[in-house]
Amino acid sequence: MSHASYELKAEKRERVGKGSSRELRRNGRIPAVIYGDKKDPLSITLPYKDVTLKIHNGGFMTTIATIDVDGEKISVLPKSYQLDPVRDFTMHVDFLRVSANTQVTVAVPVHFINEEKCPGIKIGGVLNIVRHEVEFHCPANSIPEFIEADLEGFKIGEGIHISHIKLPKGVTPVITDRDFTIATIATPAGGVKEEEEVTTETEE
CATH class of the missing domain: 2.40.240.10 (Ribosomal Protein L25; Chain P)
Structure with a gap:
């Protein structure tokens, strides 16, 4: 890895x-x-x-x-x-x-997979990446090269949160007080075909 x-x-x-x-x-x-x-x-x-x-x-x-x-x-x-x-x-x-037992804090890149299985993107939604990388605490000898955010099944207006991501053992996010957003499937500027208006939740 x-x-x-x-x-x-x-x-x-x-x-x-x-x-x-x-x-x-x-x-x-x-x-x-x-x-x-x-x-x-x-x-x-x-x-x-x-x-x-x-x-x-x-x-x-x-x-x-x-x-x-x-x-x-x-x-x-x-x-x-x-x-x-x-x-x-x-x-x-x-x-x-x-x-072996040193704990380190590192910023790990996020890779997005299965865009082609994302209903929101299929009908014209846009992947709005909130965090291109996430800070984690982890053992020095098992730092992930990247983490994977699976977009399968997400609809327009939905957000991919850290809880949706399968993290390797011993790897914990630095931010622990909330289930923070990695990306959202946003409505494109021109709207989408036969889709109601949806509000997307963004995060600072």
Whole structure:
């Protein structure tokens, strides 16, 4: 279900600071930090090419990686990365140390399936996506690559809520106080053939 884990070879950073970061980037490496798990943050450098490739291939923020720092293999999950706004260049990555029982919060994309079995869409309704991704708490070692929203049977005016989605074991939505909407089947601007006016419920 999730992207295959991968390994990156890192070097410890001796000097930290603006000047050394620039020098690193000239040498095809980027600075990164591994933190968490009640250990001191570890400053490292990674090959620019490898990291950029992973970011562009998708699933970067939801895939556990192994970072080999001078022979010590550390399991991590990318927490954030900075891009140079002008050149779309990866400037820095923060990694979180994870173990089998680490709980993480991640944004997971929603895939919509069975549009062709959706009565509302068949008569001209429009799929109005309220959330393209949903934030979940889940174990670091079983982050879903995506969740599936099944549109089969939904009519115009109906909403697909989080309760309609079958979630993998241990995966829980961050929002727990309501059954929030993922998408609605909306009436198109020009109305539909022989269909009464329906009010759709939208959610902020």
